[in-house]
Amino acid sequence: MKDQKMLMGFTLKHLLVLSLALNVGLISRVVYVGEKSVSGLCLENQDKKEAHDSKKSRLVTSTVSKELQNGGDGVIDLDHGDPTMYERFWHEMGEKSTFVIAGHQSISYFSDVRNLCWFLEPEFANSVVRLHKIVGNAITEDRHIVVGTGSTQLFQAVLYALSPPNASEPMSVVSAAPFYSLYPLLTDYLMSALYKWAGDAYEFSKDGPYIELVTSPNNPDGSTREPVVRRTKGLLVHDLAYYWPQYTPISFPADHDIMLFTVSKSTGHAGIRLGWALVKDREIAKKMTNFIELNTIGVSRDSQLRAAKILQAVSESYDYVGNSKETEPFFEYGYNIMAKRWKQLRAAVNKSKLFSLPDFPPGTCTFSGRTFESQPAFAWLKCEGEIEDCESFLRSHKIWTRGGKYFGVSSKYVRISTLSRDETFDLFTERLSAMELESP
């Protein structure tokens, strides 16, 4: 009876939302007008990214393979954190990570009408909880799971949920520099009256409520982070996209009020476009769900089912440990590649007098038992000496990176993705070493 009532209330309310979304053509026109500037990865670095669509990435990839045969002097694009380095693992997993969706599946908008997040597939939720339990990187008990089209959508949902609708001015949104380059763009692109980007958390001195984004390990510099503003009216959002054992030692199960995760950086499935939020407060989870209802009327069910299969395959790769050598567990695979790449990168940087990289303190990982230094998904490279614009300098050597100004700091820094395919990364480190030889 209670369920029936819930369902009735749910259905009426949600039908209203659906009919609104399906009938108001104007909304789609407005969205379309905005699309040019928000499409694809343009958001990350608007002024020079317009040509950076997937077509271009494919072109660059093929250029790289071609140039490998020709001695390797073409463009190396390490600007985006496109996690293609996991491709080989998933290729080898074959059937174990293959999910077939029949024509009759996922037809309804609704996944689980009894759940606060009614578009969350139970299988996806179960696979998220199972994986967190195995890795020990986040508490899932007494949390609501909200699924989003990438953690990018959840980020916007969380800003919406945390900003009071009747405030006299927009809520300030801050993050310690260097911060993820998308935060300012995502916060301000709609010029919302609810929230506004207020820059570097270290510089934030305004009274009143604010949202602080705590990204740990951080994109771009890989540092482990805590909140920096620490005032009573602050609301914290922990972006834990990289809190996985291939990148950093897991030191405790994270237990924050709002935590964001994504399959893009955990398993490398950026194209599935799925993220999840673990949220303590029911009202916040509800408002996030409302945002996603209004924004996209839920999240692809097909994607969730596929992601569930992927996450299960990761969990199951640990069932085999000790029993069979058939499958290398996923995080072992990721850890080993990252370790190799960081070694290779540090060797190239050490050979040169032109650059430096941050050092990370060693920590013991509660998941693997291994003691190691973080080996982040991005290298935060500094051009030493007289080179002031590191991005342009590397660009003149046909290496595309993202300059420090996009992260709120000096252009002596660049962010370099370490998640490319092997051949691209090898070519990059080779070229970096050779640059030292060419320098005066």
Ligand SMILES: Cc1ncc(COP(=O)(O)O)c(C=O)c1O
């Ligand atoms: C810190 C951080 N948060 C969120 C995201 C976005 O993830 P998604 O692909 O799930 O939208 C990224 C992607 O690079 C990221 O680096």
